[in-house]
Amino acid sequence: MGTSADPNPRFQEYAHPERLVSTEWTAEHLDDPEVVVVESDEDVLLYETGHIPGAVKIDWHVDLNDPVTRDYIDGEGFAALLGSRGIGRDTTVVIYGDKSNWWAAYALWVFTLFGHPDVRLLDGGRAKWIAEERPITTEVPERTPVDYPVVERDDSSIRAFRDDVLAHFGSPLVDVRSPLEYTGERTTAPEYPEESALRAGHIPSAQNVPWSKAAADDGTFRSRTELESIYEAGAGLSPDDDVIAYCRIGERSSHTWFVLAHLLGYEKVRNYDGSWTEWGSSVRVPIVKGEQPGEVPASLARA
């Protein structure tokens, strides 16, 4: 099922090299019937300005989020969405997007909640494809709908909820937002509306490792050695740790989740998608301000 992995030697050092494909590999597989390329961006109109020929669009807000409850779509919704894009359960899905693949990684994480077997990221994303002057088109492909099975979402292994975080203290937390968001400094003028959390700062004991450290200037992932130096030497993580990552709404931390789980091979990594917009507005959860990770309140510390 699906198609073979990209043998690119650059990826072989990663724990799960089959999760990445290069622009070269993608260009060679645009007509591969086993492969569907998906664009997923922060900007909902970017696909319409031009995309990889044959690529379909999946938007995190409009397609992947439930329109009513703050949650993702359910098994039926996912089956309808993927079926409508001509994606079967056996299809190899290659996702790419803007901003060094933030939103592409987010989409890949949601695909993983539904256990889609073969889903990969295009290393370097949209920017690298365009920088290499590869073809783009505004033509929207007509895909023949297929039957995608209804598979219920599994929220237990790679997704964390607020209560999971409260029960996690003592194990590593990674805050992947910018340093200013982490310290809780106000970045907007007082008379302007604040961001959508009521309090600023970070979750006690969380290390600050901005997501972008994992991306090189051309949007590709850094080498395994560089990543180990960032997350292990720098933030004290180790591969057998139970890690929860968070940001503001869970998109940047999906990028970090991808790095820890697929590039470094950590087996227990969860993304707290409620992230700061939930934590920073919750009543009586502990918050630390400033540059230090801070102490976990004694009442919440795990033995």
Place this chain on the structure above:
Amino acid sequence: MTTEALPASLSDIRDEFLAVAVRDRLLLLLDFANDLPPLPERYGEHPERLERVTECQAPVFVAAEVEEGVVRVFAMAPAEAPTTRGFASVLVHGLDGLTVEAALAVPDDYPQTLGLGEAVSPLRLRGMTGLLGRIKRQLRAAA
């Protein structure tokens, strides 16, 4: 909502959006994005004179002025952020040339009346509300 008070320029834009299906509203927004007027030289050479709109995900800058009682609105947003460019362009086309009173009377929920919530999501639409708020604030300060 006080639709009677809405200037014709803005109600025409709204009607244009509401006349087409949700999917085509995105393409119409893209048309607006492609039609954002370039900055006049005095801003083009001094982008720091524009105000950054932090409610938008992408960097977008606006400046609103009053020239002999007439509103002038200028905005700048990168090509990689077509949604934000589209939002700015709708407001530039809708507000430029109005009287200050008419511009300040535009309901703050105008962005929510364009039928774009379903097409771009209500969260993204907040960026346009932020833009409108800042333009009106600058006009109040200039008037």
